[in-house]
Amino acid sequence: MQKRPKVWRKVVANVPPWLYLGSVFILVGIVVVMTMRNTHREKSLTAQTLLEKGAALIKAFESGARTGMGMHWRGDQFQVLLEEMANQPGIFYLAVTGEDGLILADSDKGKIGSRLHGPEEMKALAIGAKEKWRVTSLADGRKAFEVYRDFAPLARRDAAEYCEEEVWQYACPWSRPGSSQGTGRQAIFIAFDVAPFDAALAEDMHNTVILSAILLLLGVGGVMTLFWAQSYRFSRRQLQDTRAFASEIINNLPVGLITTDSDGKLAVVNSAAERISGLKAADIMGKIPEEVLPGAWCSLRDVVDKGEPVMEHETECSFDGEKNLPLSLSASKILNEEGTHLGNLFIFRDLGEVRRLQEEVRRKEKLAALGSLAAGVAHEIRNPLSSIKGFAKYFEGQCAEGSQGRELAAVMAQEVDRLNRVITELLDFARPSDLKTRSTDVGSLIEHSLRLVRQDAEGKKITVTFDRNAGLPVIAIDPDRLTQALLNLYLNAIQAMENGGTLAVRAAADGRGGVRIEVEDSGKGIAPESLSSIFNPYFTTKSSGTGLGLAIVQKIIEAHRGEVKVKSTPDRGTTFNILLPVGRPEGVAS
Structure with a gap:
């Protein structure tokens, strides 16, 4: 930092006092003008807010009245509509009057037939088709913000047509036979309590005054600091x-x-x-x-x-x-x-989160490279395997029934089939995550997938249950790929319950429009030290596994922009939790 030059100190010391005093007066004037403008703006915004709210409620009541006429409502149903609309915080009353101020309908049923405003006052209000407002005082002394305009839920000829029938005479009090207001204009009034807005305005005014005072004090303090700079250097x-x-x-x-x-x-x-x-x-x-x-x-x-x-x-x-x-x-x-x-x-x-994200990027890059390599190797191996299997079947047919050569040829064909299954999993893992989504009932999809493994589960004395929430939404997913992911989880669960158990599947809405699916088994569980690696390709704790099943599950769920989590307790079972969002995955075909 550089020291302030001595030339600047001399300039500050030689400034005339009247210049500082004039600066203070200018600052005071600016603060006063800003305070007055802010207060006027707040009042205008408050009035505009209440006017728009009143206009919206009036239009809503007109629409409700118009709908009620189409549904053959009676007078008590219109009264309920009126009372319900007025039964909101900050509303004093909602009333429909004739052009002479006589109340035809009111949120307080007891006031029907009395007068809301006098004829002269009604003329002075100049009620028209556009909403107007004024601030008035009620009989109990409270201030009210009153919004009013013409009330015409239907054209007069349509209203007369509806109200000629006996069933409409109670729904159209302003068109009741014998009523002096039956042929005149009607007006609708809605009165709001302005006390909360006045309190907020007063609070805002208070804060504005305080802020203005602070700004003024800071400004005066800055001017006075410059003025006394040489005397108060410390x-x-x-x-x-x-x-x-x-x-x-x-x-x-x-x-x-x-x-x-x-x-x-x-x-x-x-x-x-x-x-x-x-x-x-x-x-x-x-x-x-x-x-x-x-x-x-x-x-x-x-x-x-x-x-x-x-x-x-x-x-x-x-x-x-x-x-x-x-x-x-x-x-x-x-x-x-x-x-x-x-x-x-x-x-x-x-940097913990940064390191975690970097590691995740490295892992995905490694998986992408591994997938590309696997795809190339799989394509190169599959064709020779087909030839090997053909030769095995040929030699099996050439050998006598029950001979060792026939048995070896059969084993060779079985091993070729096993290698083909491994290659299929490799190709599934390496395949790009291009999804073909459509709106799908997740509950029906889960029921279909469970039917595919039910026979295997029953063969191992495993009970299969499905708890389907009634509010499951229909979401955009690729049903084939999601079924593949669920089947991988089911088969893992069945293999973990060699002595029987329970495979429980639950599906419910997650509260944000998506779906949460839980696949729980009562098998032997996963060791804690293995939990962090189960989604890595080729990681397996089974002697005959390839380690690609869960990696494929994670890839499919992440392609849907979802997430899969696992909780496991050794000797008590494992639970996989899948969360699928409601939105369509990006970059997929519909």
């Missing part, structure tokens, strides 16, 4: 120190921030630093960093003290002496405007 220096701290320290950062003072003690520790380090600010404030922070962290201080800033230095630190956290550290000195050293600033980010 106070000015303290203000500069505060500005330096304020410019460097930003609250509520998503990264950890720690500062030290000029004595080298910890001065500021933000909430993100507490969360990352697990240390409480109250426990470490005022202490030397070497006493509470890791050595790898504090070694940066020597570099900073030499005047060399540190930017995005990656390291690992252990704040609790056990777990190492990957961190990105930045550090610099804090200097005031005169170049005085006030302390050091340390900023650090937790």
